[in-house]
Amino acid sequence: MDKNKLFPDYVFETSWEVCNKVGGIYAVLSTRAKTLQDKIKDHVIFIGPDCWGEKVCPFFKEDNSLFPQWRSKVAGEGLKVKIGRWTVPGEPIAILVDYHPFFADKDRIYGQLWEDFQVDSLHAYGDYDDSLMFSYAAGKVVESFYNANIPAGKKVVFHVNEWQTAVAALYIQKVLPQIGTIFTTHATGIGRSIAGNNKPLYDYLSAYNGDQMACELNMQSKHSVEKQTAKYVDCFTTVSDITARECKELLDKPVDVVLPNGFEDDFVPKGRAFTAKRKAARKALLDVANALTGSQFGDDTLIISTSGRYEFRNKGIDVFIDAMNRLRLSDKLKRNVVAFIAVPGWVKGPRKDLQDRLVFDTPYTEALPNPVITHELYNEGDDRVLGMMRWLGMDNGKDSKVKVIFVPCYLIGDDGIFDKPYYDIILGNDLCIYPSYYEPWGYTPLEAVAFKVPCITTDLAGFGLWANKEKGTGEYSKIEDGAEVVHRTDSNYNEVADNIRDVVLRYSTFDKKQEDMCRKKAGTLAKKALWSKFFRYYEEAYDFALRKAMKRMESVKAKAAQQA
Template identity: 70%
Template sequence: MLFPDYIFESSWEVCNKVGGIYTVLSTRAKTLVEQLGDKLIFIGPDCWGEKNNPYFTEDNKLFATWRKKTEAEGLKVKVGRWNVPGAPVAILVDFNPYFAEKDMIYGQLWEKYHVDSLHAYGDYDEASMFSYAAALVVESFYNSEIRGNKKSAKVIYHANEWMTGLGALYINDHLPQIATIFTTHATSIGRSIAGNNKPLYEYLEAYNGDQMAAELNMESKHSIEKQTALHVDCFTTVSDITATECKELMDKPVDVVLPNGFEDDFVPQGKTFDKKRAAARKRLLDIARALSGDEIEDDAIIISTSGRYEWRNKGIDVFIDAMNRLRTNAENLKKDIVAFIEVPAWVNCAREDLAERLAAMEKGEKFDTPLPTPVITHWLNEQQNDRALGMMNWLGMHNAKGERVKLVFIPCYLTGEDGIVNLSYYDTILGNDLCVYPSYYEPWGYTPLEATAFKVPCITTDLAGFGLWANTVVGKESTIEDGVEVIHRTDYNYNEVADSIKAAVEKFTNATKQKQGRIRNKARTLAEHALWSKFITYYYEAYDIALRKAEARCSKAGE
């Protein structure tokens, strides 16, 4: 198999923690650095300007000669390293100067690839100007550092998500000797269909992607994504379920499926693991106690869901419903249950009354009366319009004293500095006994993979790429006894999903401590099947496909 001498990989989430793609790239980096060293170069947006970027460390000595050339070329870049395992090279580019050339760039894109940018809105322009700037970085670096020194160097440009499509097409046009790979982590039109409460799966074969893009005002994002998929050397996605989506909605089958792996270097071990788990459990239970004024047993089962605030796609609605069904039928439960929704919303501020009560509890004080609105840790802007709080209120979920099931909304990013939890997401997840991710639309599903890596069993669905993969590894429909409960989900079986979550949670809650321990170990064992050391081979296949196509193209041009 052909293997690249250089890989340039661009994403809006390089040194810019926004969502799951950050985890994909940052955990995979170490495995590729071992192969390529400083010839693996990530390109991201310079979103921080003069402020300190906690994910990036600048190094003025790195590629110093090339950096001087970029100044003459008008490129504004920062060169350094991404603060993740492997410390890969990262180049952050200022894309703001290219807004002045936006119409010209879009005009050329239409002439060469018929990409429709006329209907652009929201983040389209910002993403496209970054993508264009990233391509200019690659072009400059290639011409300065690679072309003259290694005429036969095998070079790959790997673009992630529609947001980097414009740059991939620029490379395709201006530097045909560079092999191009495009990975869609979720099709823009598929996510939109699902998010607009339309049945995605039953009618998938009948949907026309272009027609749906027009109906849902998604023409520009769909257009750049589709044309990039059609023109790159290797088109990829992250799961079989999204591969089907690509074929039907973008009229382009993928060349390779690249499942998302995981590097477990930062999962604590031994006594450190136990200490952090105990600290997280105490904090989460104390938050529930402080809000409700109720005595909650130390052995309560802690459950959470997390991810982006996508109401239907992430299954936030069915999670709340399932917790309510547990609450109203709690006579079979042998332990208390405290559930958390850890989904960032429009936070106004941390609750002072809750912070004060938690501080007092640390000194031994106890409280037997609830705080106002005892279901949320941070006040929200326009709180009266929040969907999660609205549904909880409608169902009568007020964390009343004596109820065995409590539900708490933590609507902030868990950075360790939120004012209430004050633990990072990974330190918080350690405190869980069970995680629930009942997704309707989930191309892969990093959250359940992360949970299992931390020995937390989880519940997911077979509409998530991770859920389908878990079934494959287990060799049957995976159940909670296997470490992951994979619930069958369709366009229409919402009630069955809610009841299945309730049943799985009851089964785990009422299991003996020994059995729960075995289930936790099974979850961890399952996660080990998804380490990057195992999944990286799929990338090697994609590199080989792309490099061979580029090689054939250059040979033909030479003739």
């Protein structure tokens, strides 16, 4: 670390995904936690929402020995918190706060936000109220903890992630101006919405007006809190150069620092443990495929998957299905392929008929009814994955060399079919495909290569652009480099689907030596994205925020001296 840079004595960080595994930010924060713990042991404190009530949070371990005096004090301040540790490598301190009591004061809070920071909450709907009440509660927790536990003169940073927690930074900047504030948008709300509404984002980015588009797409309040926080916070950041351009155009505020998402390889088993887990994962995937479709797939089957948030166009789920269909219709494919789509839908529960077959673990020759999905859905007739597969005639027929299986739930170990967490499943794949249209960074391809699974992604993903850059030749990264980066634009959908099909066809012809080399290169690429390589960008952001806070405090002191 540069000795001329300021580094915090304490770091508070909040996100809707602290101890709450609902998306990629969980992986960003949970894998970075150990790096922070190694630098400032137990002086990094994560704050998350208490979504669990009386239930036990599977990612959190309460510890009543932590901060006993503050525990009683904070209760007297009307804050209901659980204090413990996040059960990830490094086991950082985590505080879960019940934000529901603040709903009674919602109108006053929104009025104050407008008065102080011009945050427009008039058009709020959906998850806006929950998010902002949690954000406000998180700010109150930081305020209380700081006043009770942190000695004067200590350098403190408060880092908030996404619009859902932005208000916490604004609140702290007002009540504790000595704290440096950082706001990271992992994807602008308005950019994601433009892309998700089938509008061309990239060709017309410079012509879009963020405020105007927010009105058109009914995003005014979410856009407002994101834009105003970007304006007022000490250090505004995002995760890739492609999203930095988006922030400048749609939020009217250039980012101060780009913070690419790294990974911590503590999550990846080593040596014999890796081999055993890969073997177990492949067996689990093939067992489900065999039981569902009445097939007898052997270990020479090419196992493929895509995963992530259920954003049909943005995550390229549509292209993935189309590419698998084109692969299915190709006369060049010589190997059997099983492709899994692991994105959480409106799931009702695991299929009982599939569970029964998996329990008995005997070969079946007949497929189950609807052999394309592992769980029951509430909205099966309206689901877009199933709808596109029906439209293309992808019914996992007996003679098809390509079977596509929809896994519409979070893989956290209790889904009723696999009953393994995602990281114990992903390493069973031969190839992962993430043909994103809108992907500020792309944690899923980084996770894949970290588990030595080669992947296909696009140059509209921050990770894809980074992989191209790491190749160092000015050419696009290829599957032989560990990650194939496909060129994608607003209008070349068919070309992307064909390119993915062709890469899979080529990979399916590789012998074991070639596959092992691709897997080795994937692991090598992942090591270039370890937090030990990327944390320097955070050091830059911490320094930037702390210097802004120091300057603000000098101004406050000068003003106080004048008034005296």
